Amino acid sequence: MATYQIATIEGDGIGPEVTQAAMKVLTEACGSDTLSFEMRDGGAGHYVKSGEVLPEDTFVACRDMHAILHGAAGLPGIVYPDGTEVGNDLHLRLRFRLDLYANMRPVKLLRGVRSPLRDVEAGIDYVIVRENTEGLYASRGAGVLLRGEVASDTLVVTRKGTERVARFAFDLSRRRNGAPRDGKRRVTVCDKANILRTYAFFRAVCDEVATEYPDVEIDYAYADAITVHLVKKPDFYDVIVAENMFGDIISDLGAATAGGMGISPSGEIGDHQALFQGAHGSAPDIAGQNVASPLATILSGSLMLRWLSERHGDATLAGAADRIDAAVNTVLAEGIAVPRDLGGQAGCTEVADAVCRALG
Template sequence: MARYEIATIAGDGIGPEVTRAAIRVLTEACGREALEFAMRPGGAAHYTRSGAVLPDDTFAACRDMHAILHGAAGLPEVTYPDGTEVGNDLHLRLRFWLDLYANVRPIQLLPGVRSPLAGVEPGGIDYVIVRENTEGLYASRGAGVLLRGEFASDTLVVTRKGTERVARFAFDLARKRTGAPRDGRRRVTVCDKANILRSYAFFRAVCTEVAADYPDVAIDYAYADAITVHLLKRPDFYDVIVAENMFGDVISDLGAATVGGMGIAPSGEIGDGHGLFQGAHGSAPDIAGQGVASPLATILSGALMLRWLGERHADPALGEAAARVEAAVDAVLAGGAAVPYDQGGSAGCETVTEAVCRALR
């Protein structure tokens, strides 16, 4: 196995705790010689001390190293004059500056986790949301108009290039998967509001054009409001969902709630040359330092990172390590001996981490 440098930003709140946990598990899975975690500062707390949420040397490390592992960023009380949170700027800047255009959110009901949806068993929910990450409504951040305290507007941006590349990412991902739990069909669902807005009708049209190059993958369509119902009523129908930035943000949190919550939801933000991996949850400053945070979302994000690195560098050992990490998490959750607080148990961050490492051994 080659050696990979990982730019690592612990960040704010529970970020340092879950980052330490992920480093420990990934080192256990890969060995000490395979991964070098280069710690770099950044986040809301760093901003209050230095005036920089993403220092230049931190960005350089993120740009030049093999991958980025991030804990969490943001403190509600640390805001810019316009009221927006400073901490969000850390990963938003990385998204735009490194062109991380595909935000990948796996939604999977794991063994030992009880879904709030009645009658759904592990394996019955297994889909991936691919959220376009650099355009949509969020492209307007910092550029919207606030006029004399009376009028505010932001611009929704959809381009052919941005839509085509995220659609291809979604269809390529569907080809790697085994299909939806309901029928085994490889399927990409386009989530939009094409019935109302021209921007979303254009998004749908471009996705449909891309689908013509993937005759082995079915294409499906759902309006953003309707899909919130479908994800509760028939989650087993879905395989890969592709959506504009804001809609993807909203439905990925809904999906996470159906499989155990944000504390178990991983994510990867991926471009053609870079990848950033972090739990889908926030910094949760209200429980920081208490040892009760679940590290599983960050650990599973680390597994996504290993798999991405393995594919990018043709290193199958990394993919095998990723599979071992995921199997260890499954074993811990199914065994019931180290269930995190957010899953109804009483195991803290250290206990859960040790249990995953023990399962790996």
């Protein structure tokens, strides 16, 4: 039986709590010998102590081990001289140094969770694939601040970057069951091609890639319009591909329609490495109180198992991921342990224990 080394960074705030909860569930689902969680330092708190947000030995572990599991990072007031947050720099450095070019954000309405939307009879089940290394965020640390009067950042779109993230989106659609409304496999290109050349180029490259996938429908939505569509007709969507900044924004909107950031998982995927973490922040105001929901991190762990399963041809990991997803649905649908952000009273360890029991 294979053992997979998981570079594990708990981080800051609620990061240690939700990470430990996810590790417990993953171990219960996979067995004690399948995953080896290798704990590594990193985050805003570590920066305060050492001057490093991402120590080199942590980076090497993330590069060389089978996958990365991250809790959360960031603390109030811990910023660089330019005002940007130290905590965010942890996964940003990993993202760019490991070339994790596809940010995958599933948006799914789970059983037992009430959407703030009224008309979602067909359900919400789509994935936002965000280009993760280019776009407006390519200017990170490289923008211009002139005389304290003028600031500028550059939006970068390349053919290589767009082709590979578009292929990731189309391949993902092929592995899914289509949109809830009509069962069609569909990739929606989110852009502002009507205004800016960079986005027109992004769309044109996506069009070229689409010719390789005649079984997947291509669709288009401007970034402003899609904020309306995700509220009015979320069941229409299967996979959405977007530039970095637009993808970042619409991902949080999508998460809100399906219950909030506390149950929103994410994966940052490259050709050789991948990082998995809940899409929420470090929530330092509730850290150490055992009240945070671990579900986003647990579901991110499920994404990790699926990625490892595909990469290593290990079907047992995909089976464990299926069981985790089913257990989370059971816990929420039956009201066994509902976290506070979903209207319940269950604490972090209580939710994790309930998911472990449901796995049985």
